[in-house]
Amino acid sequence: MAQLDVENLTLVFGGLAALSGVSIAVEKGELVSIIGPNGAGKTSLLNCISGFYHPTEGVIRFEGHDLTRASPHTATRYGIARAFQNIELFSGLTVLENLLLARHTHLRYGLFAAAVFYGRALSEEVEARAYVEEIIDFMELEPYRKRLVGSLPYGVRKRVEVARALTLGPKLLLLDEPMAGMTLEEKEDMVRFILDIRAERGTTIVLIEHDLGVVMDISDRVYVLDFGQVIAEGTPEVVAKNPRVLEAYVGGTA
Amino acid sequence: MSYFVQLLVSGLVVGSIYALAALGFVLIYKASRVINFAQGEFIAVGAFVVYALSVYLGMNIWLALVISLLLTAVLGFFVERVFLRPLVGQPIISVIMVTIGLASLLEGAIHLTPFGGGNFSFPSFLPQKGIEFAGISVSYPQVLAVFFTLIFLAVFAWFFQRSTLGIAMRAVADDQMAAMSLGVSVEKVFALAWAAAGITAAAAGFIVGTVSGINLGGLVSIGLRVFPVVILGGLDSIPGAVIGGIAIGILENLATGYLDPLVPGGGTGGVFPFVVLLLVLWFKPYGLFGTEEIERV
């Protein structure tokens, strides 16, 4: 059984099917990309996996747990982390605080310990801080540590978004267009980060990306979505040759 | 049976006063997403202007009403310009608080006139007797209330469906950015909504004044009763305001009629609508006719 199993997912919004009968399976440690034209249902699929939407039909299983009806915080507790397409950071907080928030589920001290800030609360906070600093180093965010997120440039915020998802300590990382709107240089950095995440942490990654070059370069496998359905699946080489994919992408002229 | 029907009828007429007060509230919310806590004070201003004109200046009451409607419209317009405009884009709480501050400001201003304390009443211009039909009775001021509500409803319906400005307001309510890109002046629309709210408030104040006399506290308290109405009807729905108003009026009356004898001390009519409000919020958060806000991730 795969680590993530999505079977026959259908999602209907006011009579309109955003997804119809989508099935995907992701193995532990894999880097899987989901591509497809705008409105194909990629983000909806991610929303279902991370608990923001609940599918009309179908089943989502993660490491044997049924997450079909789970809420986002439940999904997070099972080890699914998510970086949003439209940056969803806490803009009134610093980078450091944003990342510390991601350690929320790992902190176990009680309200009273927190109120006196001593003992367990203090030691766990310091521990969490150390973890966060590690991620900050890893994602090369040192200069921005105490800056308010709202004041950072777009590219950096995208990086913080990924860093925060990583701070959750996930088994499965969902990245929704982490490179959208970036400069070439920033994109190269991000690709490096993604590859490093997988290499050093062994995290399973599901990536939505428009840049086909990147996708073909780094993915183990690719799913192609169009009109809410999977139209192709396989290694980048196989998918690239699929006529339906070409049709969907070039718009029927091929 | 006639008891029940009488409760319904009285509820309906009282409800139409609430509806009138709620109309202005909804207009402002619809256009600018602002909750107006100063609606009660607007109502008071409208009533006092009518009183001052008709008693101190001996003006005909209808003429006084027309002038009061115009004045409160100007007041609404002015309030939007001076107090609300600088807060565009600020968090909700700022905007709520500014209307609360405004309420206090208006109340202070009213205290600078002889109307701050005391009870007043309009010179009587309607028969006291009331209309009787099959054992059901309503007073003339109440008939007037229903009549006013119908007129305002008709005017607003016409305004939003037919006139260019009304259509512009609807556009702004639907999507501010899109409306702006089409060249609609959002600012103008906001100010207009406040002016219109001022008019409905003055009309409500006039009616309340004829029904139960003029007293600052009493008039201002109508501003609170608007909340269950708009929550039930939906914050941004004009027909919702009317139907919500009538529904709350009827519920209040039914509570008074059937619940009060069961509760020692009674007085359930005042609190029952707020219990309904909580239930509505839980089971139908956007009211009967309100637009649901869908969140996109």
Add this chain to the structure above:
Amino acid sequence: MRNPWMQTGNYRTSYRQDTTIFATYSEQLSLIVLLLSLLFLPMFLSRPQMFVVDLILVYALAVVGLNITTGYAGLISIGHAAFVGVGAYTAALLAPALPFWLTVPLGGLAAAIAGGIVGIPSLRIKHLYLAIATLAFQLIFEWGVGHSTLLQQGGAIAMPRVVFAGYKVGYKNHYYFWYYVTLVVLIVLAFAFRNLLRTKYGRALVAVRDNDRAADAMGMHPGLTKIFAFALGAFYAGVAGGLYAYLSRAVVIEDYMLNVSIELLAMSIVGGLGSMVGSFLGPAFLVLLDLNMEDFANWLKALGMSLPGVDIASAMRPLTFGLVIVLFLVFEPRGLANWWRLVRNYFKNWPFKY
């Protein structure tokens, strides 16, 4: 060699150091000076003045609570006075049997439970709708008290005089005694919340305010976090209510009605939402403003500048109250706390200008 007294920035060398609230020695010193001056303040004040100071402290405690709910967690509460009332009534009911150092925290607990219940709608609704739900709670609370014979239907429930460690409190030392009690409670609870703010509990509050979907994705239940925010804020309000009950010698419904809720909101706005310092500055400013406006109006009246049938004091007070709220929102939305910050930053970098 750096001199800790003259430092103009932070030089922290461990993560643990970085979590401290008062980093520099000068900050710590100014805090100690402030506390000492508060300790000796009563020596210079008459009893009525002392009462005003006590009131400010009690309001400050309630406003810290409101700031937790509304300022930090972003949940507008128009029913905060009702929480204060729950605390006061609980203390009043328990006072004949228990000492005040038990009734006051129990009042806080009762209010926290009420807060949790009021917070339940936040599982389903947000923003303005939630604000209106708290308004409904306020009105239902008022009605409920008015119909409860246990609570004297809103009439007065007298509070007993207290004896603390052999020290008997009578009317002469009443306000001094409660000053110190309130001060201690306020300092302890303010520090407790300051501590919470640098832990997961505090961060969770801010997270649901800033972006509750992202908070959800961080593994926290946004609804439960909001209920927690209501309960915690109500706890502070309830403790304030218990203290207020003893301070005012009796519990009467008028002290816990809608207008008080609005006053508390105004205090937190004027002080600066989501700011600890603001929670103290706001109440002080508004209470003193009201007093001064009354004096000012009486002065006008003494000069013969009054209109027939108009009481200037009556007009000036709501007028200035409203005006201050509006002016702050328009010109200084971050409230008095921002002025405080500006002054402090100036001195922190002194004598360097940049």
Add this chain to the structure above:
Amino acid sequence: MRKTLVTVMAALAASLAFGQTVHLMWSGAITGPTSDAGKYYAQGVEDYCKYANEEGLTGGLKIVCEVRDDQYNNANTQRNFEEAIERGDPVFLGYSTGGTLQLKPLIEEVGMSYIPASYHIGNIDPPNNNYVFLPIVSYSEQVIAVLEYIAKEKPGAKVALAVHPSPFGRAPVEDAKKAAKELGIEIVEVQEMSKGLDYTATLKRFANEGVEYIVYQNVAGPVATMVKDAKRLGLNIKHAGAHYAGGPDLLRLAGDAAEGFIWVTSYFMPGENTKGATFVRELGTRYKRPSDTLESVHYPSGMLAAAIAIEAIRRAHEAGKPVTGDAGREAVHQALLGLTFDPGLAVGPVTYSKSDHVGVDMLRALRAEGGKFVPITEPFQSKLFRKVHYGK
């Protein structure tokens, strides 16, 4: 240095010329709830104070009256009261039911006599009741007097009580129930009525239950609306009310519908040809009060409270006792305890004693006829009240 000396001399001279200065504070609701009464009450206090100083009714003292708007907020009342204690005022004029009940323990401890505008019987009931003095009969006695009148007019009548939703409104309910039992009339329902736009539901229900009289312990606003609704519905129900329910305010608000309203109070009516009523009129004109003040029954109420306080201060002073500070408070309290005098502002003399903290013990029933309240009884005392309330 010279300048300070001159100022000190001037101040000394002034104090000698006017005699000793005594402060008298009133704290009540000029704004906020019940301000429709408080506004005129304040003017009454203010004007009587001026008058007493000008006419030398103060025994050579200079009495400085200070009128404070506490906005019906108890914290404000408490602060004002504390200020009065601190300044050494000998007696305090209060206002609201809530404020008085809240301050009772403090009033007792401090030993400052307190004259509220609230005639709640709880104000002078134990505990802590030694220092509170009601100017006129309590709400309980007023309502019982109304019931007595009704029992005489219509034995066995069915009555509904419509009370204000506050401690003020609820004050007489228990006593009224007991009195009704004694009188053989039936209290069908007790309803709390606040500002409403329509009372059809309540009235219809009352009618269905066979209610013949509605007795109001309320303020004029809601009473007026209810009376109007009852008239429009053509119900055969009579209306009656206690002090704050009726009066010229009610007539102005309810117009013809108030015809026949039975009202009890201890005060004279503005148009009446009595010494007291004439005095009120003259005083109002003298201080250029508008006509609504002259017509309000709360204007003489404020005057009476001020008159009682000033008279007690004067007597203490003339007995050679101090009238400020701790000793002054005690002296004025003693003076109040033995105070009997008739300022002519109400239908009977003010009589206090150690066991009687009710000033004017008499009241009259009046009926609205032809747009004004006309007395229909001579001044009387409720027979039942003492039996019902004190069990004697």
